[in-house]
Structures are given as C-alpha cells and as structure tokens.
Amino acid sequence: MMKINVTINDVASAFDVDPDMPLLWLIRDEAKLKGTKFGCGMAQCGACSAHVDGELVRTCSYPVHLAHEKKITTIEGLSANPNHLHPIQQAWLEVQVPQCGYCQSGFMMAAAHLLEENSNPTEEDIKNGITNICRCGTHPRIIKAILLAAKLKNNGTTN
Amino acid sequence: MAQPTDKPKKGFSRRKFLARSGATIAGSLALLYFGRSNIRSGISQLAADVKFDAGITDFDPMLWFEVNEDNTITLRSPKIEMGQGVFTGFAMLAAEELDLPIDNIKVVHASTSTGPQSTAATGLSNSTASLYTPIREVAATLRETLKLAASKAWGVPISGIQTANGVLTAGSRRASYAEIAGQTQTWEIAKTPALRPASSFKIIGKAQKRIDLPEKIMGEAVYGIDTDIPGMLYGAVLYCPYVGGVLKTADTTLARTNPAVLSVVQDKNWIGVVAKTRFAAEKAIAGIKATWDFEPNYSTKDAIEAITVGNGVTVVMEDEGNATDALNSDVLTSEYRTPMGFHASMEPSIVVADVSGETVKLYTSTQNVAFIQQSIADQTHFKPENSQIMPAFLGGGFGRRAFKHNAIEAIKLSEAAGKPVHLLSTRQQEFQNGHVRPNTHHRLNGKVDAKGKIQAIQHEFATGSMAFLGMPVAKPLLGADFMAAGHGGRVPYAIPNKKTSIWSSDLPFQTGLWRGVGMFANTFAIESFIDELAIKAGADPLTFRMAHCGNTALLQRRKKLLQKLGEQGGWRKPKTDTIGRGIAVCEDHDTISGAIVELEIVEKKIKILRVVQAIDAGLLVNPDGVRQQVEGATMMAISASLYEEATIENSQFVQTNFHNYQVAKLKDTPQIDVLIRESTEMPSGVGEPPLSPVAPAIANALYNLTGIRLRSLPLQAALDSYYQETGS
Numbered sequence A: 001m002m003k004i005n006v007t008i009n010d011v012a013s014a015f016d017v018d019p020d021m022p023l024l025w026l027i028r029d030e031a032k033l034k035g036t037k038f039g040c041g042m043a044q045c046g047a048c049s050a051h052v053d054g055e056l057v058r059t060c061s062y063p064v065h066l067a068h069e070k071k072i073t074t075i076e077g078l079s080a081n082p083n084h085l086h087p088i089q090q091a092w093l094e095v096q097v098p099q100c101g102y103c104q105s106g107f108m109m110a111a112a113h114l115l116e117e118n119s120n121p122t123e124e125d126i127k128n129g130i131t132n133i134c135r136c137g138t139h140p141r142i143i144k145a146i147l148l149a150a151k152l153k154n155n156g157t158t159n
Numbered sequence B: 001m002a003q004p005t006d007k008p009k010k011g012f013s014r015r016k017f018l019a020r021s022g023a024t025i026a027g028s029l030a031l032l033y034f035g036r037s038n039i040r041s042g043i044s045q046l047a048a049d050v051k052f053d054a055g056i057t058d059f060d061p062m063l064w065f066e067v068n069e070d071n072t073i074t075l076r077s078p079k080i081e082m083g084q085g086v087f088t089g090f091a092m093l094a095a096e097e098l099d100l101p102i103d104n105i106k107v108v109h110a111s112t113s114t115g116p117q118s119t120a121a122t123g124l125s126n127s128t129a130s131l132y133t134p135i136r137e138v139a140a141t142l143r144e145t146l147k148l149a150a151s152k153a154w155g156v157p158i159s160g161i162q163t164a165n166g167v168l169t170a171g172s173r174r175a176s177y178a179e180i181a182g183q184t185q186t187w188e189i190a191k192t193p194a195l196r197p198a199s200s201f202k203i204i205g206k207a208q209k210r211i212d213l214p215e216k217i218m219g220e221a222v223y224g225i226d227t228d229i230p231g232m233l234y235g236a237v238l239y240c241p242y243v244g245g246v247l248k249t250a251d252t253t254l255a256r257t258n259p260a261v262l263s264v265v266q267d268k269n270w271i272g273v274v275a276k277t278r279f280a281a282e283k284a285i286a287g288i289k290a291t292w293d294f295e296p297n298y299s300t301k302d303a304i305e306a307i308t309v310g311n312g313v314t315v316v317m318e319d320e321g322n323a324t325d326a327l328n329s330d331v332l333t334s335e336y337r338t339p340m341g342f343h344a345s346m347e348p349s350i351v352v353a354d355v356s357g358e359t360v361k362l363y364t365s366t367q368n369v370a371f372i373q374q375s376i377a378d379q380t381h382f383k384p385e386n387s388q389i390m391p392a393f394l395g396g397g398f399g400r401r402a403f404k405h406n407a408i409e410a411i412k413l414s415e416a417a418g419k420p421v422h423l424l425s426t427r428q429q430e431f432q433n434g435h436v437r438p439n440t441h442h443r444l445n446g447k448v449d450a451k452g453k454i455q456a457i458q459h460e461f462a463t464g465s466m467a468f469l470g471m472p473v474a475k476p477l478l479g480a481d482f483m484a485a486g487h488g489g490r491v492p493y494a495i496p497n498k499k500t501s502i503w504s505s506d507l508p509f510q511t512g513l514w515r516g517v518g519m520f521a522n523t524f525a526i527e528s529f530i531d532e533l534a535i536k537a538g539a540d541p542l543t544f545r546m547a548h549c550g551n552t553a554l555l556q557r558r559k560k561l562l563q564k565l566g567e568q569g570g571w572r573k574p575k576t577d578t579i580g581r582g583i584a585v586c587e588d589h590d591t592i593s594g595a596i597v598e599l600e601i602v603e604k605k606i607k608i609l610r611v612v613q614a615i616d617a618g619l620l621v622n623p624d625g626v627r628q629q630v631e632g633a634t635m636m637a638i639s640a641s642l643y644e645e646a647t648i649e650n651s652q653f654v655q656t657n658f659h660n661y662q663v664a665k666l667k668d669t670p671q672i673d674v675l676i677r678e679s680t681e682m683p684s685g686v687g688e689p690p691l692s693p694v695a696p697a698i699a700n701a702l703y704n705l706t707g708i709r710l711r712s713l714p715l716q717a718a719l720d721s722y723y724q725e726t727g728s
C-alpha cells in the first residue's frame, strides 16, 4: 500500500492504495467519479481516457503510483467552470452525438486534448488522431462535433 | 396524407390502485422471449414472419406515471435505454397526449417493483413500434383521469375542463396537474379516450433532441457499472477458458489465505472471490490453479463443419411453386459463409447483487429484466417476489444483454460475503464466455429465364441457434431456430418457385442474439446472390431488383424505396473506374432498408467512401433519432462486414481483447447519407434493419470494381486470401 496524493478536478485528495492498481479504479472506486469508464483494460478502447498533467492517458493501463502528486482531469472536470460547458460538450449536444453514451467521456477527453494540440484539425487529423472505440457507431457525428467544437473554441463563441 | 390507424389494445387494466410490490412474471422461460401466442403462430405458419409484441399487459396509468410536485411527470419505462433513444421517443409519445411540454417529462427505467413489466426483452427493434399506441393510450387515460379528479373537486362537468401546458382549467378555475394530484385521495381511472389523430401531432414526427444526452455528455448518466452502494465489495470470477469445458479441479489455497480476500466461492463451473477492491479480487483470481475437462483441439474448422448445409435438424421455411423441378438446368449455384462474431458492447456485463436474508436486489445493465428474474428463481432460492431488479442505462446492448449473464454468480458472491458485490466481466470474458453470433453457411441455387426473370430460387442455410439459450422448452418444440437465427432466410422477391430451408446444429459453446439476428447473414447471402443473377441476366442490379418486386404491399414499398435510393443516391451518376458501386436491400420488422455503397481499394485495403442509406420505417416518431440509428447501424455493419471474425484454436477463442478483434474506428468512417421515405404506415423498427444491406452492398461494390466475387465475411480477410491465392 502506498499513499497517493492527487488533485482530481481541482480537488486535492490522498488515497491509501496498491501502487500498481490502475488509476482508473482510483478515479472510479475511491474518488467515486463514475464518468470515466472501463471498456478493455488494455489501452485499446479509450473509454477510460483522462488528462494527467495535461497529457491524454488511458487510465486502465496507468498504475496509480505514476499519478502521485499530479493533476488529473476527468469528464466531470472537463469544463473548468461548472456553469459553462466545454466547447467539446457544447458541440456534442448540438450535433447530438451519443447513443448509449458509454464511450463518450473517453472520446470527449481525447477530443479536448486533440484541440489543445491542434486548434484547427482537419477531418483527416481527427480520423488519425483519435483511436478510441465506439460500438454504437457515433463515428460520423463525433467527427462533425470536433470540427464544430474547434470553430466554437476559435471564435470564442462558447457560452 | 392518410394516417396510420390505431388499433385499441386489449385487456386495459382499470385497477384503482396506486402501487404494487413483488410483481411476478408467469410463463416458462421460452415464453419470456417469444410470448405465448407467438410461438403458436410461429408453428402454424412457418412461412410467415412472426410479430413480436412488447410483452406488456398492464396499462394502469398509475403504474406507468407519477405526477411530481414540481409539475413534471415521471414515466417508468418497461423498455431499456441502450442508446437507441427509446426514452426520448416514449417521452414524445406521452407528451403528445398529456398536454405537457416534453421538458416536463422525465423517463426512468421501471424496476420490477415500481413500474410496468415487460415479459419480452428490449430488442428486435420493436420498442417504439410496439408501444406507439399503448403509451399514447395510457398517457391519454392519465390526462382524462386528472380531468375527472378536477371535475369532482370543482363540481364542474368533465367536458368543461381543458388541459394545456400541464394546467387544468375550467372557466376561471385553474390548477396544475401537480396541484390536482396532491389534493386527490381516491382516484377514479377514466375511460381511455380516442387518441389524437396523427394529423394533429405537435410533437411526434418533429426532430427532438434526446432527453438523455445532457447527463451523458457530463459523465453523469448512471450505467450498471456505476452502481455504488454502501458497504459494496468487488467480485471477480474465473470461468473456463475452453469452449464447452467444465471445471475439474481447483486449488484456491492462495486465494483463501490472501488477507485481501473476504470470500471464495467454488461453484459447479466457476470460482469467484470477493475483495475490498477490484484490483485485489482480480489478483486473487489470477492465483487460482484450475484444471478443466474439455474436448481438445477444437477449432474454427469444427464449427464450420458442424454449420454446413446438410448437417443437423432441418425445417422448411417457405415452399412456393416447385423450386426443385424448376431448377433442372442452367442453374447458378453459389455458396456463402459468415463467421462467428462478438457483440463487443463497450460496457462489459455487470451485475451488483445485494443479498439480505431472503431477498436480493440486483442492479444491472440488462435487456431482459424478466428473464433475469426468472433465471434467479430457477437457479437460486430467491423466488420472483423476493428479487428486485433495477435496470440501468446500458453501455450498448446488441443482444449481448438479452440473457442473464453473471447474475447468478454475483448473487452467490454477495450471499457468501454478506455484503453487496459488484461483479464486472473482463473484456476477455466478454469474448470468451459470452454468447457469440453463430457462423452460417448458405447454398443458393437460382435460374433466370431468357427474359431476365428469376424462374426459381432455392436458399438452404445452416446456422446455430440465437434464441434458444436457456430456453429448454423452445428447442424441442421448434426444432430449428427459424425465428431468430433464420430471420431473413426467405427470399423476399416475387419469384414463382422458391424454397428456403434452415439447417440447425448446436455448437459446443453459447451462441445467441446479435443485432439484426439472422437478417445480417441471410441478407449478405441473398442480396449477393441476387446480384450474381442480375449479372448473369446482363441486367442492371437496381433495375433487376425492382423488376422482381411483385404486388404485395411490402414489395411495393420495397420497389418505391429502391426507386428513391436509385434516384437520390446517385446510382446512375458517372464515376471513375477506381470506384466500385453496389446496392442491396432488405425488409426487416416491417421496415424496408436499402443501401448504396461506393468504395475503392487503396494498397489492397477496402476503403468505403460513401454509404447512402434509404429507409422506410413508417411514421417516424423522432426523425433525428432514426438518422442516428441508421448511421450507427451502418458503422457497426461496416465493422462486421470488413473486419470482425471470432475464431477458435486449441479449444479457445483466439480473440481476447480489441487488439486482436478489430472493429471499425474513426478512420473507417465514410460519408453517410440517410434518405428517409416518408410513409403512412405504423412506426416499424429502425435499430436493426439498416445494418443488413451493408455487407452485400460492399461485396457487390467490390465485384463492380474488380470483377472478384467475395462470398465470405469478413470481406477484408476474404480479399487478402484472394490476393494471396492468386499471387496478385
């Protein structure tokens, strides 16, 4: 067991956990933030994506000890201001992306990160840059929503 | 425009009773899926498609609805929201008759003790179609019941009371639904009024944003996996990794002496542990040494051999004219195969069981609440009146959750630990211990005459079962699963001589329902073969199909849909010869769905450029919801057509996770255009129909591009082998 200090969505906490446990289970079962999902446990699907010190991480395959003293952002904290949606979330609603919705937190975290790295992605950038899995087939709407989110973000027209 | 007519439902309950507890579900296991009358009609008319109903008999508005203090109304849905948008569709249907803004309607899942029960699974694309009339009726009854209560309270005749925006008025009298509900002690349930005609719809048929999306984009929607109750522990289970294997010996010493492990349960064919964290539970499972009895060296080859026309039990599904005699000379024969496939729903199977004394509460992602409750009664000592099932949002269904998955294991673990237990399958277990889509084999014989008309066609196909899992009654009764696995096996064109037979064999592992059931494989075979016949006749594939649409209402709808698809889908648009174009169509759950695919081959890889989908699903409750379903089905179909294949080597499924079970990703997304043919029929299914034309349309487009006829799925693998064999 090891004491892990992390700041999740701006809240600093300490957890006494097995240092090899995947970060995902700390987020879900210890910090009780259930928006980050489990899909494969093997860094294949991206359902568990979160940001660790600004990096996009598949938390199912990331031992908690690596997150010690780091800042984690999950879907619940994606929008820094709780009264405002992140442009990604705005676009997601506008385009009506989710079906079952299970994969969507991971996709939104990956998309938000993509926009940090590339504020004006082309369709090809999106197709090659995001390798998450959606089984309901929301693919075309995800692509459309990311293009829209980039516009919203660049025009500063987020509400 | 003519409007669909509503047939009044039978057996409307008029109980003046607000709540009930411990609802029991009658009927044997087989009936949970098929419904009693349906089995009979299935036996008596094998040739006809069986209609599935919603499996709901109780339409007491007090069971369905709750009027809340803030003047919202809660609708308890007997069907599960698995991404197909039923909550939104149901809210629209209710709002139309309730005179309440849709934002004031909340939809929740009914649990077994709080709302209307469905004895049928959520699936078969029937939720909206089958409840289109009943939900409006029960909502209209609630509206009239509120009016009746107001009329008594105010001493005015009911005819003088109006409803609008959740408010009842009579002259200067005025009260919200919530105020009237708050005052009323004894309810008199009103008679069900006539429904509002479709011509006056204000909500139904207009694009509506989905009501479940705000919480889904915030990460707040609660799926089965998100269940977290006080004192909850985590379970993990070891299942047999070999197909059809059984547990021989188990050494659980390490788990039992592990201080992190709180309970160990050894059952007939699995071993489970309970620990404080999932990580600890999974580590403990890894330390269990088990040996298994299984048939060694079983492989895909054996499954293919078993599932071959001529093997197993056969049932004739249609026999018109005399196909055998008509197929005497100049016959075209082709054989097709489809592989085994996984559902790969993103949320693995999940059950949280909370046993306390003689009762159990179950929180789970399921498509079939009734089946789980019945299975618990059959396999544990918890009678239906002592089990409560709380369904959650599903992270994908696709048929994977139509059965009981790990409910029994979770209950036994909770009983042993004396605490609630959260039991989540691993991805590997989802694949290896789920229930796979059975592989299929098809032999088609056909003959075209000099005028280019199909004179005769014979479709013989072999498959496993999809619907019989856990249904010992159905199998001996029906012989072969012609209803689910055989769905779509009949040749749906006007041809004077046709015959279809299904050959059914059991595979030594669980097989089950998969989105579209048999329609996916059967449409691949039939619509590829129709293309082969068109080419043999020297005809354009679209014109050829239209020429074989006879006079039945469904075939006329098929013809009109094909015409629309051809005209607006660019069938005759000039194209370069690096692009292949193919078409296919199917009729599924009274919906006609057709697709044109355009593709190219880039460095030996199939690249789908564009899919035009056309659908006629009768009246559309939520047109944007329908588009979403069509797009989703298209992507899942591209995935299953190009890449997906489950295989077995050394008695184990080879695929253990997404690294070796390839599914379509963003890079596989083509342009998808959806054409909707407005029609005045009753709403029909949309979740499955658009899936099935995609595989044959891709195969037909590949032929159009290359002259190569690929007759097995997945098509990318089939193309790879073609290149390998021909050294090209």
Ligand code: FES
Binding pocket: A037, A038, A039, A040, A041, A042, A043, A044, A045, A046, A047, A048, A049, A058, A059, A060, A061
């Ligand atoms: S659960 Fe982490 S990538 Fe799939």
Ligand code: FES
Binding pocket: A098, A099, A100, A101, A102, A103, A104, A133, A134, A135, A136, A137, A138, B083, B346, B395, B396
């Ligand atoms: S929306 Fe269901 S898996 Fe993506």
